[in-house]
């Protein structure tokens with residue numbers, strides 16, 4: 001069996017080598033001829049899977065993406081071909097939530113904010129939105145959820161509409177890219193909505209670039225009327241609008257989901273799905289491959305106010321300001337954008353660090369942020 005894997009699919013050989021020949025290809029540059037004899041095609045978000053790529057793959061039995069978003073798969077075409085496919089829902093939800101938390105602490109430092117006085121509007125309350133809401137709760141930060149599809153379901157949470165979201169201090173976007181009715185997200189933030197934001201508000205986009213009309217945003221920035229911007233994703237990646245970068249507070253190269261755990265979990269989810277489909281035993285699990293983390297033991301600085309002490313812990317594991325500095329210094333072309341993503345020094349999740357809390361009053365918040373806690377040690 002020929003198992004073709006995009007080269008950024010972490011631990012692909014380790015997970016799939018028992019089942020056949022694992023062959024790697026590069027996402028943006030793959031050509032139909034490179035994968036013509038594929039039985040299984042496993043990708044991440046930089047491979048566009050459509051008729052022009054797989055039209056001649058006559059023996060293809062399955063397509064999987066080890067990512068949460070799957071707008072790079074032409075699912076209508078896969079349905080016509082009757083090809084089973086799957087994504088990896090939730091694989092990197094913690095990673096994105098941790099990216100947003102690091103961004104909030106970074107902004108709070110810079111703007112001298114008390115985060116507990118802010119309200120966050122979360123647009124899209126799926127895996128990422130829910131993970132983020134849990135961490136905000138741990139930090140005592142108020143939040144509102146907007147998710148029309150879930151509001152129409154039996155989800156028991158309270159949902160608000162966009163007018164309430166637009167009144168929040170911080171707005172964080174976590175929707176899939178959807179072009180069709182009834183709830184399209186393509187250019188959800190169009191010129192009028194963007195123009196209604198004021199310079200004290202923060203707009204965070206770590207979902208898909210196309211959810212914000214980047215051209216309209218640039219025009220507003222040039223006119224001097226724009227919110228504080230945290231941008232991980234951009235329209236037309238990798239050919240992004242670099243003119244936007246100087247107007248952002250924090251800018252990164254679509255790496256919000258790039259924790260080691262998040263990427264590896266994506267591959268593991270494909271492995272488990274395929275094992276079921278092919279009726280194979282599940283012989284491998286994530287823990288077999290993950291290395292020990294660099295930052296293993298942390299102690300909060302209890303001489304500091306809790307926001308500062310917590311931000312110290314968060315930055316020890318993930319400091320978004322480093323990614324932002326690297327982006328600002330290096331990314332001025334599509335090649336650099338791709339290079340930065342491909343060579344990203346993949347970070348670990350908060351849970352990889354054990355925090356010695358003793359009986360600190362911050363223990364609940366530290367646990368709620370997702371750290372492992374060692375109550376026996378610490379002050």
Ligand SMILES: NC(=O)C1=CN([C@@H]2O[C@H](COP(=O)(O)OP(=O)(O)OC[C@H]3O[C@@H](n4cnc5c(N)ncnc54)[C@H](O)[C@@H]3O)[C@@H](O)[C@H]2O)C=CC1
Pocket residue numbers: 068069070089090092093096123124125126127128129146147148149150174175176177178183184185206207208232233254255256257258
């Ligand atoms: N920057 C990065 O590295 C990453 C980006 N993503 C992106 O974030 C998106 C969300 O990720 P997950 O939470 O894992 O997906 P999910 O599918 O679990 O949740 C998405 C939620 O958005 C809601 N939604 C759909 N249309 C909406 C609308 N018009 N308004 C408000 N809510 C709407 C859905 O009902 C769903 O609850 C993914 O589709 C992906 O595109 C995900 C992971 C990493």
Ligand SMILES: O=C(O)C(=O)[C@H](O)COP(=O)(O)O
Pocket residue numbers: 008044045046066067068069070092254256257258341
């Ligand atoms: O899961 C998603 O959706 C994402 O956006 C991924 O984090 C993107 O992963 P790569 O395309 O960088 O493999």
